[in-house]
Amino acid sequence: MTPMFLLILVVFQNSIIITIATSKFTIPDATILQIQSAFTHNHLTSKQLVQFYLTQIQKLNPIYKAVIEINPDALVQAKTADQQRYNKTPISNSPLHGIPVLVKDNIATKDKLNTTAGSYALLGSVVARDAGVVKKLREAGAIILGKASLSEWAHFRSSDAPSGWNARAKQAVNPYVASVDPCGSSTGSAISVATNMVTVSLGTETDGSILCPSSNNSVVGIKPTVGLTSRSGVVPISPRQDTVGPMCRTVSDAVYVLDAIVGFDKYDASATQKASKYIPKDGYLKHLNSSGLKGKRLGVVRDYYYFGFGNDTETLNKFEKHFKILRRNGAILVENLKMIDFERILSMASDEDIALTAEFKSALNAYLKKLVASPVRSLADVIAFNKKHAHLEKIKEYPQDLFLAAEKMNGTSKLEKEALINLKKASKLGFEKLMNDNNLDALVTPKSSGSSALAIGGYPGIIVPAGYDKSGAPYGICFGGLKGSEPTLIEIAYGFEQATKFRKPPPIKI
Ligand SMILES: *[C@@H]1O[C@H](CO)[C@@H](O)[C@H](O)[C@H]1NC(C)=O
Ligand SMILES: *[C@@H]1O[C@H](CO)[C@@H](O)[C@H](O)[C@H]1NC(C)=O
Ligand SMILES: *[C@@H]1O[C@H](CO)[C@@H](O)[C@H](O)[C@H]1NC(C)=O
Ligand SMILES: *[C@@H]1O[C@H](CO)[C@@H](O)[C@H](O)[C@H]1NC(C)=O
Ligand SMILES: *[C@@H]1O[C@H](CO)[C@@H](O)[C@H](O)[C@H]1NC(C)=O
DSSP states (O other), X not given: OOTTSOOEEEEETTEXXXXXXXXXXXXXXXXXXXXXXXXXXTSOOHHHHHHHHHHHHHHHHHHHOOEEEEOTTHHHXXXXXXXXXXTTOGGGGSTTTTOEEEEETTBOOSSSSOOOTTOGGGTTOBOSSOOHHHHHHHHTTOEEEEEEOOSHHHHTSOSSSOTTEETTTEEOOOSSOTTSOOOSSSHHHHHHHXXXXXXXXXXXXXXXXXXXXXXXXXXXXXXXOBTTBOOTTBOOSOTTTOEEEEEESSHHHHHHHHHHHBSOOGXXXXXXXXXXXXXXXXXXXXXXXXXXXXXXXXXXXXXXXXXXXXXXXXXXXXXXXXXXXXXXXXXXXEEEEOOTTHHHHHHHHHHHHHHHHHHHHHHHHHHHHHSSBOSOOSHHHHHHHHHHTTTTTTTTTSOOHXXXXXXXXXXXXXXXXXXXXXXXHHIIIIIIHHHHHTTOSEEEEETTTTHHHHHHHTOOEEEEEEEEOTTSOEEEEEEEOSTTOHHHHHHHHHHHHHHHOOOOOOOOOO
């Protein structure tokens, strides 16, 4: 801390306000850019920032259960970051330098933190190295504050378990309306940024796991094209659909994180190599353009709105208002579109289930085998563990039906092969054809209702807060595009966010 400025720390309505001369900076809801500016002007240190979040976690996490573990070295890492900034070490120019990040508990960190996907079966397992995305975060100077809670095994153990529940952290709670499903599986990643327990977080998605909790907790989520971000060191469901992405309070924060985590990783070589052609040479930041909606062709498939909300005219009317906003800001709405065989594509859900169930077994077994040490080495071991520790893992309440179904799969059945062919066909004739035939930049869907169309083909999507219903429950608007369309989606999402600024912090009363 430089003695040049008079620093006054005031605790005001539970938020630390740091006042220096004429400038005012408050940590809650501060963006990466605002935090970096406060660092530069010696209004804030990383240590103060980490301390604020640790206090916030201590206060709020007993209620919201968004954080599963805190990194005992976070404060030390913050002090190092402050020293680097003071010494003008090159890394301190990185936008993420000294910024605390929570990563979902299915993302490996080679430190004192456990990586368990919320399950006691993985407690005590030792990972070989940081996940590819964590390595990139550390290279960008970020501080790993801890692990965010999740639906256990990314919701691939039990179809009866509620979203946001895992045996270790218990049930996460929606900070806007406690009775509303917080959605999953990246539940803690969403809630922790919504409630200012951290600056930014990472989630993972196989189908809806970033988009849905972002929608229900009023944060921005980016579900990148599969392979754009490495999945190495991530407890898998399906390498065909799994992706890692940022969950943040603003589009700008999410894009700063995305910019840091994309790219080649030799431990997920094939997919990250293939997707590396989509990464703009000069990165994603310049696509944060508030005129980004200008001239963008946005497709509206009404079936999604009726599928999502039935005849809930209130919600439908809200989206009509959003369409007006999009038009007013220069977007061209292409209406009355039909996804070819919309119903058939919806029924692809069963093909998706078959494919994921088959892929899960071999992907999980491969993950478990690569661990340096682990109480479990195969899906069969995990099933046996859960039987043995039925009470701890609440097996009676939330049976491991998805595990049992996956264990029966052998990757060679006709059913599995057919499912994969059907999924490919559905993507080509459904989403891709719709986008290409109508020359669309993005498909606009309410909440996360379009997640399966994006999931089965590995397409990207960005969800942005879009309002609150009568009860105060949040919902988002999602922009999905063809593979590698992140730059365009960022322009659209940022344009919408800047024109609306719908997000408001949750009504926390403590
Ligand atoms: C990791 O789990 C072990 C129990 O196996 C526990 O003692 C330790 O505190 C955990 N680490 C953190 C950072 O919470
Ligand atoms: C998300 O929030 C809505 C309310 O906006 C709620 O109806 C729904 O059950 C929640 N969960 C999911 C999975 O959509
Ligand atoms: C922002 O978008 C507008 C409209 O498409 C464009 O004219 C302008 O050049 C863009 N700005 C930058 C910095 O790319
Ligand atoms: C919506 O209402 C119309 C007319 O009342 C009805 O024909 C239609 O089936 C309803 N759709 C849904 C999805 O409920
Ligand atoms: C795989 O499963 C199918 C049916 O589920 C069965 O017909 C086949 O024999 C099994 N193959 C192996 C190698 O176990």
